[in-house]
Amino acid sequence: MPAEPKATSQTKATRTGLYAARRYLTRDAQTELKLRIPFDAYFQDPTVRVRNPELKYDESFEVPWEPGIGDGPTSARFAVVDYDSSTEILTPPAEWNANKNVFVGPGGATLDQANVDSPQYRQVNVWATLQNALEFYENGFGLGRPIPFAFEGNRLIVVPTAGYGENAYYDRQSKSLQFYYFDSGEKRIYTCLSADIINHEFGHAVLDGLRPLLSESIRAETAAFHEFVGDLSAILIAFRNNKLRQWLAEATGGNLDTDSALSSLAEEFGKAIADQPYLRSALNTVHYDKIKDDQRQHYMSQVLTGAMFDIVRQLAPRYRDGGRSILQAFWYTVSNMQSMAVQPLDLLPPVDVTFEDYAIAVLRNEEIVNPPDSRGTRQLMIDVFQERGILSSEVAEQLRQPHDIFERLRTDVYHDPADIAGSRSAAYRFLDDNRRNLFIPYSADVAVQGLANASKFTSDARRQAQQVLLQYTWREPVLLDDERFGRFAGETTSMLCGGTLAFDIDGNLLSWMRKPGTQPLIGEDEEDAANTQAEELTAVQTEIRAEREAGRRRKQSFLDALAARIKTGRVGEIAGGQLGILEKTVAPLTAETVDGILRFSLSPHVGIHSDEHEKMGESQWQISS
Secondary structure, three states: OOOOOOOOOOOHHHHHHHHHOHHHOOHHHHHHOOOEEEOOEEOOOHHHHHHOOOOOEEOOOEEEOOOOOEOEOEOOOEEEOOEEOOOOEEOOOEEEEOOOOEEEOOOOOEOOHHHOOOHHHHHHHHHHHHHHHHHHHHOOOOOOOOOOOOOOOOOEEEEOOOOEOOEEEEEOOOOEEEEOEEEEOOEEEEHHHOHHHHHHHHHHHHHHHHOHHHHHOOOHHHHHHHHHHHHHHHHHHHHOOHHHHHHHHHHHOOOOOOOOOOOEEOHHHHHHHHOOOOOEEOOOOOOHHHHOOOOOHHHHHHHHHHHHHHHHHHHHHHOOHHHOOHHHHHHHHHHHHHHHHHHHHHHOOOOOOOHHHHHHHHHHHHHHHOOOOOOOHHHHHHHHHHHOOOOOHHHHHHHHOOOOOOEEOOOOOOOOHHHHOOOHHHHHHHHHHOHHHHOOOOOOOOEEEEEEEEOOEOOOOOEOOOEEEEEEEEEEEEEOOOHHHHHHOOOEEEEEEEEEEEEEOOOEEEEEEEEOOOOOOOOOOHHHHHOOOHHHHHHHHHHHHHHHHHHHHHHHHHHHHHHHHHHOOOEEOOOOOHHHOOOOOOOOEEEEEEOOEEEEEEOOOOEOOOOOOOOOOOOOOOOOO
């Protein structure tokens, strides 16, 4: 248990000034200057403490201080509201003691391991875990920029004891993370005490903010990708914990090929509801061929989670080169994995993300930050993705071929990347001026879906060139003219199309991932062809034809995926309840009519059970978080 923090003589103005310069300070300096808040946190969840007595509490756990921290806890991005919908009780909040740099309970006692049974401890635990996760995603080794949320406003409401039930979920509509509690024997289980569950749910909120239109995807694989990001968040954030990593080094001898506190997710919850040592394990051998036609998003997600953990397991021994210790090798591994796994999220297309999309983004990001690849990391990753069936042999072979690292985007009208980054209006003019080279149809009402600047680091802390990230989308009408669409036959829906462009500030094209449609493209008609220089004609027309063919295949895949969802009874009505709290069972996909067009949406994540027990076509659904 840490010593009682001494009162600081810093004025608020001094502390705020230091806070403004925090990115130039080391972590130790931030701690000494009271720019970090100490807290006794659980390692993953209370069960880890029982199974591994040496992992009782993380007494070195700290989260960044902010000028606006207040009771609740409340900070810039999170507001804890401890309202129990089952008892209709609003519990008094944890109180912020700025002088001592700690949160205290109603009686004034510091909230630490001496009072873990108090509701205020749970309030601070979930808040501190989220603050740590936010820093993980936003720092330069991650996305290198502030994360937007997918709702209006900038604070996520956090409800640590939302009610009785085996539940925890993120809900965009109520702008909240909801954590429930339940009884197992004589023990009460609080999901807000499990760092794995908290980080998993926050992963959903992060991805929803980065790619809000994924919520409209009708593809089970896109829903499974959401689950993967949640599980990946839990694994990598746990691996970054210094004390847990030290324990892993001693307990495993550097061998991560057996289940451990790292690969096992939500131990306490899994034991309570299923009498198994964890809710899920990243140490699995599931192959893409086994899940590609499945509908169970949690089950499907294991392929990608397993693949990324395969990379972790295989990278760790490589960092033993040069006489490094196991602990040092683990540190290099997790440092690399943060940039390898998180930074590619910025390269993904804005809609209908697949496992292959993510694998390609991972490989491209690694190519950007580590062009020489002296350790053969990209080859390792290609092999893993191919062995799991995520990449076909053809795509894998293509990715292995030598090619230029950077190229320039071919445009008709040049726009400076700094100008593009200046505003959504400027970004739209760039898109509109270059529709032909960007394969944007004549008639498409193209929208700037996202625009951001990012300042990222490589895994060895070198600053990358500033990045400009531009997402653009349009909707293509699709008639459901087949009886296989059941009650929706004869209606019109829309297929989301678009892409994500990533430049560096010098204009080098870092990545361009897109999802084409089937509407006519500029360059397909004879008039445009006649105005195209002869030496350019073949390349341009070939690319346009390839884009149109890819769009046709995508439309057919879209229709097949929707028909499969309808056939298996996975489309229901819009979900909702009082105070934004959802019913226990909702359909994985909901349908509503917007401006005369049928629109499908993924439901919020309602239950944190594994969905492996589901039967295809059941009328009741368990939505994994």
